[in-house]
Amino acid sequence: xxxxxxxxxxxxxxxxxxxxxxxxxxxxxxxxxxxxxxxxxxxxxxxxxxxxxxxxxxxxxxxxxxxxxxxxxxxxxxxxxxxxxxxxxxxxxxxxxxxxxxxxxxxxxxxxxxxxxxxxxxxxxxxxxxxxxxxxxxxxxxxxxxxxxxxxxxxxxxxxxxxxxxxxxxxxxxxxxxxxxxxxxxxxxxxxxxxxxxxxxxxxxxxxxxxxxxxxxxxxxxxxxxxxxxxxxxxxxxxxxxxxxxxxxxxxxxxxxxxxxxxxxxxxxxxxxxxxxxxxxxxxxxxxxxxxxxxxxxxxxxxxxxxxxxxxxxxxxxxxxxxxxxxxxxxxxxxxxxxxxxxxxxxxxxxxxxxxxxxxxxxxxxxxxxxxxxxxxxxxxxxxxxxxxxxxxxxxxxxxxxxxxxxxxxxxxxxxxxxxxxxxxxxxxxxxxxxxxxxxxxxxxxxxxxxxxxxxxxxxxxxxxxxxxxxxxxxxxxxxxxxxxxxxxxxxxxxxxxxxxxxxxxxxxxxxxxxxxxxxxxxxxxxxxxxxxxxxxxxxxxxxxxxxxxxxxxxxxxxxxxxxxxxx
Numbered sequence: 001x002x003x004x005x006x007x008x009x010x011x012x013x014x015x016x017x018x019x020x021x022x023x024x025x026x027x028x029x030x031x032x033x034x035x036x037x038x039x040x041x042x043x044x045x046x047x048x049x050x051x052x053x054x055x056x057x058x059x060x061x062x063x064x065x066x067x068x069x070x071x072x073x074x075x076x077x078x079x080x081x082x083x084x085x086x087x088x089x090x091x092x093x094x095x096x097x098x099x100x101x102x103x104x105x106x107x108x109x110x111x112x113x114x115x116x117x118x119x120x121x122x123x124x125x126x127x128x129x130x131x132x133x134x135x136x137x138x139x140x141x142x143x144x145x146x147x148x149x150x151x152x153x154x155x156x157x158x159x160x161x162x163x164x165x166x167x168x169x170x171x172x173x174x175x176x177x178x179x180x181x182x183x184x185x186x187x188x189x190x191x192x193x194x195x196x197x198x199x200x201x202x203x204x205x206x207x208x209x210x211x212x213x214x215x216x217x218x219x220x221x222x223x224x225x226x227x228x229x230x231x232x233x234x235x236x237x238x239x240x241x242x243x244x245x246x247x248x249x250x251x252x253x254x255x256x257x258x259x260x261x262x263x264x265x266x267x268x269x270x271x272x273x274x275x276x277x278x279x280x281x282x283x284x285x286x287x288x289x290x291x292x293x294x295x296x297x298x299x300x301x302x303x304x305x306x307x308x309x310x311x312x313x314x315x316x317x318x319x320x321x322x323x324x325x326x327x328x329x330x331x332x333x334x335x336x337x338x339x340x341x342x343x344x345x346x347x348x349x350x351x352x353x354x355x356x357x358x359x360x361x362x363x364x365x366x367x368x369x370x371x372x373x374x375x376x377x378x379x380x381x382x383x384x385x386x387x388x389x390x391x392x393x394x395x396x397x398x399x400x401x402x403x404x405x406x407x408x409x410x411x412x413x414x415x416x417x418x419x420x421x422x423x424x425x426x427x428x429x430x431x432x433x434x435x436x437x438x439x440x441x442x443x444x445x446x447x448x449x450x451x452x453x454x455x456x457x458x459x460x461x462x463x464x465x466x467x468x469x470x471x472x473x474x475x476x477x478x479x480x481x482x483x484x485x486x487x488x489x490x491x492x493x494x495x496x497x498x499x500x501x502x503x504x505x506x507x508x509x510x511x512x513x514x515x516x517x518x519x520x521x522x523x524x525x526x527x528x529x530x531x532x533x534x535x536x537x538x539x540x541x542x543x544x545x546x547x548x549x550x551x552x553x554x555x556x557x558x559x560x561x562x563x564x565x566x567x568x
Contacts, residue, residue, distance in 0.1 A: 017436040017448030022046055024440040025171035027207070027402070030452055031055065031071035034408050034432045036213060037094040040071040041176070041404065045169050048146040049076060051086040052165060052176050056097030057454075058317065068457040070098045073105065075434075075450050080106040084146025085135075088113035089178025090162035091120040092249050100128040101457070108133050112143065112150070114161035119281045120249065139163060139193065153200070154193040155180035158224070158382025159249050160287045161190075172206035172439045175396065179211050179405060181221045181381065182388045187252050188287070194395060201396040206442045208398035208418075212406035213383040215414035220387045222380040224252050227345070230377045231260040240306040240339040242266070243368075245313045245324045246346050248274035251282045253345050253379075254312055255289065261310045262291035269298040271323045271334065272314030279312075301334075317346070317356060325355075328362030338367025345378045386417055393421035400427040400444035402437060480504060480559040482513075482551065484543050486524060487566045490532060495521050496568045499543070503559070516550045524565070539565040 020026050025045045031038030037057035043050045057069040076083065086109055088096055099121050103109060110133045111118060118134045125132050137143055139154035149168040156162065157179050167174040182192045214221060235242060246253045254275075261268045270276045282288035301309055311334060315324030324342075326332035336342075342363050344356070360370050373379040384392070393401075401423050403414035415428040429437055429444060434452025438445055486498035499520045501513040523546050527534050543563035551557055 015448040017438075017450070020044060020438070021440075023170055024438050025169055025174070027174070027437040027439065028075060028450060029404060029431060029433055029435060030073070030075060031057070031433055032094075032405050033411060033435070036405075036407060038069060038071050038098070038433075039095050039405060040098065041209070042076060043148065043167065043174070045147045045171055047082060048148075049079060049083045050145060050148045050150075050167075051076075051083060051102075053089055053095040053178070054086055054098045054102050055092070055094040056457075057094065068097065070101050070455040070457060072434075072452045072455050073102060075452065077105065080109070083109050084148070085110040085112055087145070087150060087165050088117050088121065089165065089176070090114070090157055090159050091117040092157075092159055092179070092247070095178070096121050096124070100125055100130060103130050103132075104128070107131070110135055110145070112137050112145065114138065114163055116159070116161040116251075116282065116285060116287055117163075119285060120278060123277055123281060137163070140196070151200075153196045154190055156183045156186050156190060156192045157181060158247075158252060160188055160251055160282075166200050166205075172442055173200075173204060174207045174209065174439070175200060175205050175398070176209040176404075177211050177392075179213070179383060181214075181384045182391065183221070183223050185223045185225055187224055187255060194391070197392065197395050201398075204442075205396045205398040207400045207402060207437075207439050207444050208393075208396060209402050209404045210389060210392060210414060211383055212403040212410040212414035214381055214385045215389060215403070215406065215410050215417060217381075217385040218387065219385055221383065221385045222377070224256075224380055226377060227253070227380060228256045228259065231256055231343070231345075232263055234341065234343060234371060234376065234378070235260045235264045235266070235310075238307075238341040240337065240341070241309045241311065242341045242343065243311045243313055243324070243327070243334075243336075244343045244345050245315050248272060248278050248314050250346070251279070251287050254279055254282075257310065257312055257345070258288075258290055258294055262294050266294075266308050266310045267296045267300075267304055268294050268310045268312055269296050269301050270312050271298060275312060275314050275323075298334075306337075306340075315359070324363075325359050328359045328366070330366070336363055336366040336368050340368045342368045342370045343378050344370065344372040347373060347379055347381060386413070389414060389417050390421055393418055393423065398423060399442050400429065400439070402429045402431060402444070408432075480557065482547065482559050482561050484520065484547055484561070484563045485566070486520070486539075486543065486564070487568050488524060488528065488539070489568050490528060495525065501547070512555075513547075515554075516547055519550070520546050536565045536567065 028042045031040040035057055039053040039055045041052045107130055112135045115136050118136055122132045137152050139152050142151045151166040153164040155164045162178055164177045180192055244257050258268055270279055279288055283290055313323045315322030323332060327334055327336050363370050371378055401418040403411040411430055415430055418428045419425050429446050434450050436448045438447045481504045483502050485500045487496045489496050499517050520543055523542050524539055527542050540563040544561050548561055
C-alpha cells in the first residue's frame, strides 16, 4: 500500500456517511480493526442488520481495574429490532465474549454458529441468566437470515468447528474468513476447505474480509501436531509437577497435553473455572478425547506424587486474577515448588508482554523452570501467515479487500499482499473501528466514519467507566494522591484551620509540604479579600494551582490533587 492510498482512506474516514440507499450494503466494523480482539462487524441491507462475531478485548496495563473491553454498541443500540441475527465464526473469547452484553439489550436475537461455538456461548449466557436463541449450522449449509443468504465454509483454527461465512445479497457477495489457517495435518482432520473457497471464487467475491493477524509472518503457519513431540520431550525430562498454561478454549492444545500425560503415566487436573467449563463441554460433545483414567479432580492432586501430576491452567496471558498469576504470587491453593516445570503453551497477545514476563519472573523466583515459545516449540499460531493468505487471494480473486482482525500494521501488511496478488490498489480498503464501507454492483467504497469507542466492564458496571477515569487510576497508581483541606471565615477573610495536607503514594513525608502551606493560605486570603463572592469551587481551583505548580517544580511529580475549602 502506498502513502497516497492510506491518505485517501484517512480523508474518507473524516466524513459523516450519507443515508444508505436501498440495494446497497453497508459494512461497519465495531471492533477488531487496529487491535487483536473485540471482533464485531455489522452488515446492513434494506433496513436489516446482520452481525458477524461479538467478542471482547482484554485490558492492558494502562487500563487498571478493567475486566473486559466491549465493542461499542451505540451504533446499533436504537436499532436492535432490525438485527436479524448474530453469526459467530468460532468459540474464542475475542469473538464470542461480548454476546451476553449484547443480549442484555435484546435477549431474543438469533445466534448462528457451529455446535461447539454455540455450546460455549450458551454456557456463558447461563451465567448471565440469559436463554439463547441458538441455531446450529454446519459447513456447506446455506441459511437465509433476513436479507442475507449465508453459506458456511469449514476453516481450520486453534479451536474446532470454526467457520467462514459467505454472504449473498442483491448488493453483492462478501466472504468473511473469521480466524483461520491452513493446517494440512490438523488433529481433528478438518482442514480449511479450499475447494469450497475455489467454488466461491468462481461464483465471484465482491468483498473479501480476511484474517490479518499473521500477515507480517512470511511462509506458512506450522502444524499444530508438531507441538506434540515437543511436549512429550519436556514431559519426559520433568521430575516434579508440570503446569501447562493455555487459553481455556484451546481444545487442540489441551488434547495434546492429555495425550502426552497419558504416554508418561501422569494424571491431569484442570485449573480455572473457564478451563473446567469449556473442556467439560468439549468432552461431552466429542471434540476432546480424554484417555482412560488420565483426568482427575483437582482435589485428588495432593494425594498423588509430584512426578505423576500435570495441571492444565488458565492465565497464559498474565491476567491478574487467572490461576497462573495467582500461583506466581503465592495466592493460589496450588503452590509452586522448586523443580516444578511450567509450560506457557500460547502466544503473547500484543500489550500483555509485561504482565506475562512478570508472571514468568514470579514463577522462577519460586524455583520453577519456565518454558515458553521463545525457548521451544510449545505453541503454534492459529492464524494464516503470508503464504496462506496469498493462496486465498489467488484462489478467490476478490474484487475488493477489507483486511480485518489485527493491529494497524497487520492490516497494512495484509493489504500489501492483496495488491501483490493483483487486487487493484484502490480496491484495498484500509479501515478502522467505526469506518463505514458501502458495497454496490461490485464496487466497495470507504464512505465515512461513525463514533466507535471502548466500552469498559468494571465488575458489574458496563460503560460507566470512562477514559478519564482510567487516566485518574493511572495517575493514582504512578504519581500518588494529595488532599488539601482549608477552613475559612468568609466574613473577615481569615483562615480558621489549615491548610492541612495529606499525601498517599508520594515518597516524601507530609512535613515536606510545610514550605507550601503559607503560600496556599496567602493565595486564598488574597482571593477572598479581592472578591468576597468567590465560590468555594474557585478557591479550590486556586489551591490546586498553587500546590500543583509547587509539587511539579519541587518534587518532580504530577499527583492527583483534591483541594477542599470549607466555610465556618
